[in-house]
Amino acid sequence: MEVIDKVSEILHLLAPIESRQWWRTTDISRELDIHVSTVHRLLSSLKRHGFVAQDPVNKKYSLGLEFLHYAEAVKEFHIVENMLAQPLEAIYKKTSESCFITIREGTWGRIIDKMDSDxxxxxxxxIGTKRSLHIGAANKAILSFLPLKTKNELLKSLKDKESLERELNQIRKKGYAIDENETILGVMVVAIPFFTEKGNVIASLSVAVPKIRMNAETLGVIIKHLIEISEKYKG
Incomplete structure (x- = not known):
């Protein structure tokens, strides 16, 4: 824990301000009262992972570009949460069933918000549950609308790729995905994708219903509500 504390202190110090954006190892050591050899070791490790950058001429340090990646990820996460909070509540009020928001994390889909049926x-x-992106309606609703190159990269290692591609094409045509017993035994899930203003898929909104309460009429009503809500709350 002591190492983490020291790394945290260094990173806070390196956060650029107008008066100072680059620091020497000795300056960091003096400012934080950490032995210079420890500072050098920690900076070398942080530099190797892209969290700090070193000027090749004066050898001073500043924060690295790797933080931009994490900043964008956090920003996107909160944008999705805020963007889909109202649609999540809206579909819950329409169905009174358990409803979920799922986002893509690399090759996974992760639940980031939900409203449980009473x-x-x-x-x-x-919340936090994750599955491979090719499993379940909530994930397939995202996978279906990813750029072709990205989708092909995700599918290339799967054995039954052709069958999945046919299913994904059908989801694209219909605009929604359905699974039965695929993620939860005895449950049917209906999901619809959500997009940014630029048309990039960022998440899915899904409704999970015990099969004992699901019939063709109920399924049709849920699909109708999901489509109406996605139109109302477009990015």
């Missing part, structure tokens, strides 16, 4: 028999998933 019915005794209901679908239950935890």
């Amino acid at each position: 019915k005794p028999l209901r679908a239950v998933e935890e």
Whole structure:
């Protein structure tokens, strides 16, 4: 923990301000009262991972560009949360079933928000749950609308790629995805993608219903509500 504390102190110090943007190892050591050899070792490790940058001429240090990647990821996460908070509540009020927001994390889909049904028999998933992007309606609703190059890269290692590609094409045509017993036994899930203003898929909104309460009419109503809500809350 002591190492993490020291790294945290160094990174806070290196955060650029108008009066100072670059620091020598000795200056960091003096400012934070950390032995210079320890500072040098930690900076070398941080530099290797892209978290700090070193000027090749004067050898001073500043924050590295790797932080931009994490900043964008955090920014996107909160944008998605804020953007889909109202649609999540809207579909929950329409269906009274368990509803979820899922985002893509690399080759995974992760649940980042939910509203649980208050019915005794209901679908239950935890926030943070993740599955491979080719498993389940919530994930496939995202996978179907990814750029072709990205999608092909994600699918190339799968054995039954052709069958999945046909399913993904159908999802693109219909605009929504359905799974039955694929993620939760005895539950049917219906999901629809959400897009940014530029048309990039960023998340899915899904409704999970115990099969005992699902029939063709109920399914049609849920799909109708999802489509209406996605149109109302376009990015």
